[in-house]
Amino acid sequence: xxxxxxxxxxxxxxxxxxxxxxxxxxxxxxxxxxxxxxxxxxxxxxxxxxxxxxxxxxxxxxxxxxxxxxxxxxxxxxxxxxxxxxxxxxxxxxxxxxxxxxxxxxxxxxxxxxxxxxxxxxxxxxxxxxxxxxxxxxxxxxxxxxxxxxxxxxxxxxxxxxxxxxxxxxxxxxxxxxxxxxxxxxxxxxxxxxxxxxxxxxxxxxxxxxxxxxxxxxxxxxxxxxxxxxxxxxxxxxxxxxxxxxxxxxxxxxxxxxxxxxxxxxxxxxxxxxxxxxxxxxxxxxxxxxxxxxxxxxxxxxxxxxxxxxxxxxxxxxxxxxxxxxxxxxxxxxxxxxxxxxxxxxxxxxxxxxxxxxxxxxxxxxxxxxxxxxxxxxxxxxxxxxxxxxxxxxxxxxxxxxxxxxxxxxxxxxxxxxxxxxxxxxxxxxxxxxxxxxxxxxxxxxxxxxxxxxxxxxxxxxxxxxxxxxxxxxxxxxxxxxxxxxxxxxxxxxxxxxxxxxxxxxxxxxxxxxxxxxxxxxxxxxxxxxxxxxxxxxxxxxxxxxxxxxxxxxxxxxxxxxxxxxxxxxxxxxxxxxxxxxxxxxxxxxxxxxxxxxxxxxxxx
Numbered sequence: 001x002x003x004x005x006x007x008x009x010x011x012x013x014x015x016x017x018x019x020x021x022x023x024x025x026x027x028x029x030x031x032x033x034x035x036x037x038x039x040x041x042x043x044x045x046x047x048x049x050x051x052x053x054x055x056x057x058x059x060x061x062x063x064x065x066x067x068x069x070x071x072x073x074x075x076x077x078x079x080x081x082x083x084x085x086x087x088x089x090x091x092x093x094x095x096x097x098x099x100x101x102x103x104x105x106x107x108x109x110x111x112x113x114x115x116x117x118x119x120x121x122x123x124x125x126x127x128x129x130x131x132x133x134x135x136x137x138x139x140x141x142x143x144x145x146x147x148x149x150x151x152x153x154x155x156x157x158x159x160x161x162x163x164x165x166x167x168x169x170x171x172x173x174x175x176x177x178x179x180x181x182x183x184x185x186x187x188x189x190x191x192x193x194x195x196x197x198x199x200x201x202x203x204x205x206x207x208x209x210x211x212x213x214x215x216x217x218x219x220x221x222x223x224x225x226x227x228x229x230x231x232x233x234x235x236x237x238x239x240x241x242x243x244x245x246x247x248x249x250x251x252x253x254x255x256x257x258x259x260x261x262x263x264x265x266x267x268x269x270x271x272x273x274x275x276x277x278x279x280x281x282x283x284x285x286x287x288x289x290x291x292x293x294x295x296x297x298x299x300x301x302x303x304x305x306x307x308x309x310x311x312x313x314x315x316x317x318x319x320x321x322x323x324x325x326x327x328x329x330x331x332x333x334x335x336x337x338x339x340x341x342x343x344x345x346x347x348x349x350x351x352x353x354x355x356x357x358x359x360x361x362x363x364x365x366x367x368x369x370x371x372x373x374x375x376x377x378x379x380x381x382x383x384x385x386x387x388x389x390x391x392x393x394x395x396x397x398x399x400x401x402x403x404x405x406x407x408x409x410x411x412x413x414x415x416x417x418x419x420x421x422x423x424x425x426x427x428x429x430x431x432x433x434x435x436x437x438x439x440x441x442x443x444x445x446x447x448x449x450x451x452x453x454x455x456x457x458x459x460x461x462x463x464x465x466x467x468x469x470x471x472x473x474x475x476x477x478x479x480x481x482x483x484x485x486x487x488x489x490x491x492x493x494x495x496x497x498x499x500x501x502x503x504x505x506x507x508x509x510x511x512x513x514x515x516x517x518x519x520x521x522x523x524x525x526x527x528x529x530x531x532x533x534x535x536x537x538x539x540x541x542x543x544x545x546x547x548x549x550x551x552x553x554x555x556x557x558x559x560x561x562x563x564x565x566x567x568x569x570x571x572x573x574x575x576x577x578x579x580x581x582x583x584x585x586x587x588x589x590x591x592x593x594x595x596x597x598x599x600x601x602x603x604x605x
Contacts, residue, residue, distance in 0.1 A: 011314035075114070080163055085184075160295070162462045166211075175198050320478075327344055337510070409498065422488040
């Protein structure tokens with residue numbers, strides 16, 4: 001299939017073969033398949049009117065449940081969190097279809113149908129209750145006699161957890177993209193905009209292979225819980241504000257992993273590895289596809305990140321991005337300060353700068369700023385701030401352009417276009433909410449497109465997606481999604497490139513002290529208040545860490561965080577020691593050194 005790749009696909013494959021050959025058929029695969037129907041954009045009919053009908057996107061979870069129900073031997077389901085409400089109802093229907101087809105253990109000699117469900121343990125306050133999730137999924141549907149083996153798992157390692165969203169069935173059917181399985185996010189009157197697609201063919205093997213890697217990590221770390229201090233993420237210059245005798249406040253939990261099996265015997269079991277040989281099935285005409293992902297902290301390898309850069313660098317005419325945001329999460333909307341430990345994605349920004357220097361059009365549509373306060377689906381950066389960060393990368397790459405303001409202005413005004421998501425009726429729903437965009441989608445030269453779970457802004461989570469390397473299919477999805485999105489979203493009014501070039505390129509980067517003061521301003525607190533009570537600072541940082549992609553705000557006062565929550569199952573130890581006993585921050589059990597990378601250091605920006 002590699003001989004059918006475009007120059008964009010070949011650039012991606014060259015990076016994978018050169019830098020990550022050991023992860024082939026693990027984190028990446030060159031494969032094929034065909035797109036089933038249209039790509040799945042919700043809300044479906046938004047471009048004609050922002051006044052959405054009732055049940056506007058119920059078809060989406062219904063289709064997910066139907067795909068699960070196609071399983072006859074092996075199903076992998078992965079998402080940020082367990083399904084709820086309508087999504088739970090439809091996934092349960094899919095499991096019921098599997099159970100009905102599998103029969104009972106005393107009536108068949110066939111091997112049990114295997115179902116593996118993996119979620120992210122993303123809430124820093126409370127470990128995910130995998131037992132509760134299992135009960136919600138199986139109650140009244142599966143029994144000990146049903147010829148189905150089901151496992152539910154979740155993990156967290158530092159600031160990494162599962163963020164991939166996929167359903168892979170029998171090595172033949174695949175659903176993947178950016179959608180989580182949350183009713184309130186997608187099915188109500190002012191939903192997120194998101195994108196997924198359904199595929200058939202060998203590409204589904206890549207989903208199973210990727211799931212293998214996460215299940216391998218979870219099995220090796222099952223039940224382990226480690227804690228660490230928020231203070232570890234702070235610059236040394238900030239620590240002067242924290243009294244030396246202040247008990248350490250943990251960020252619970254730094255790492256954990258939980259799994260529950262059904263049916264449950266005397267001893268816990270773990271799911272089998274998917275190792276089926278690729279079967280040749282005639283499904284008609286297929287197109288080249290590259291599946292790829294990363295594991296974040298558990299594995300020091302980021303194939304998809306490097307491939308993104310290679311694809312951007314291969315562009316000859318255009319890079320089009322429909323994304324949630326570009327910059328890291330702000331601490332608050334009114335101050336241009338990232339959450340400590342996070343920074344702008346310089347690898348992507350530099351690639352965009354190189355593209356501009358080559359005369360490539362870079363077009364970006366992303367969430368409206370109001371989405372910052374609607375679940376954190378904007379990171380809070382204005383179009384001017386995004387443009388400035390891209391243009392700042394030009395000096396080292398094209399000094400002859402940067403040093404000539406006339407040439408620089410011509411370059412950026414001719415080739416850089418950035419706007420907030422809009423529809424025919426503007427950037428708000430009828431209820432006044434600004435529209436949030438959750439897609440992770442880009443197109444290179446109108447011939448190859450990525451759809452998956454991986455954001456452009458820096459966040460080291462476990463991700464997965466696919467590159468459709470086919471001009472016909474890419475232009476088909478452009479007609480459905482990008483063309484109307486860009487038509488309404490790019491007005492030329494959101495970004496003042498003249499102002500950016502004249503006023504925003506020579507502003508010195510703020511120091512750590514500047515950032516610290518900005519964080520205090522977000523909460524109306526003065527430095528003297530922090531000096532008197534260091535817990536104030538720790539609460540602010542706790543809140544900042546919880547306000548990340550898809551993570552709700554922390555509402556507990558600092559004192560409530562001095563005790564870890566109880567464990568979610570009997571076989572996971574509880575951590576109930578008071579803070580005085582935690583000052584050395586010893587892990588409950590040492591993590592395998594080869595599986596956990598050092599924590600990222602906070603960078604002053």
